Amino acid sequence: GHPVIGILGTQLYRLVDAELDLANRRIRLFKATECKDPPVYWGGEYTVTPMLFDQVGAMHFTMELDGRKINTGLLNGMSTPSIDEGIAKRYFGFDRQSPGVIQEESDGNERSSFYAMSLTAAGLNVSNTRVHIGDSRVKKCGYTTSGNAGEAIQYSNCSNTVPFALGSSLLQKLRIYISAKQEKIYITRSTPPAPGPASTPD
Numbered sequence: 001g002h003p004v005i006g007i008l009g010t011q012l013y014r015l016v017d018a019e020l021d022l023a024n025r026r027i028r029l030f031k032a033t034e035c036k037d038p039p040v041y042w043g044g045e046y047t048v049t050p051m052l053f054d055q056v057g058a059m060h061f062t063m064e065l066d067g068r069k070i071n072t073g074l075l076n077g078m079s080t081p082s083i084d085e086g087i088a089k090r091y092f093g094f095d096r097q098s099p100g101v102i103q104e105e106s107d108g109n110e111r112s113s114f115y116a117m118s119l120t121a122a123g124l125n126v127s128n129t130r131v132h133i134g135d136s137r138v139k140k141c142g143y144t145t146s147g148n149a150g151e152a153i154q155y156s157n158c159s160n161t162v163p164f165a166l167g168s169s170l171l172q173k174l175r176i177y178i179s180a181k182q183e184k185i186y187i188t189r190s191t192p193p194a195p196g197p198a199s200t201p202d
Helices: 010-014 085-092 167-171
Strands: 016-021 026-031 047-050 059-065 070-073 083-084 102-106 110-120 126-133 174-179 184-190
Touching: 010 059, 016 047, 047 059, 070 085, 083 085, 085 126, 126 167, 167 174
Parallel strands: 083 126
Antiparallel strands: 016 026, 016 174, 047 184, 059 070, 059 110, 102 110, 110 126, 174 184
């Protein structure tokens, strides 16, 4: 319900280290560390992936979705994670008409499709997440599994867009540390916020 008065572009992550901890409603900025050791101070497992930038400077990275590596972005303008329908059909075997797809109407006329998918990398264990099936850009952008994002599923001819985006609802389940000097992103499952003090009767 609050107006947005500014946008932090992903070029910021080339200048400072950043930690996104949306489950606890925190974003922390640090001086970019020069250390070669991992900068994360969390306990337990985590996933580490290279931080990449496309031709227009937009940041992207690789995540493992249902066991397949896919080129990923942080936000998509939605709360729900989203996947390109053409990519979903070719590499994951489903589209809007597949069994298991949930159809929902919004505003009485727009119909949206969702499918349950899981992040399968170490330290994440985010299963059965509702993923929005978005319009396909495959004809316009092309696709490949060999490019700037390594062997991950990715577009071949488009910038500032990715086939999979996390969305704010999934970001609230993750804790992310972005290391500018190391050009790496560290990701783990977020620790839920601690409960407030129990109320006592008067």
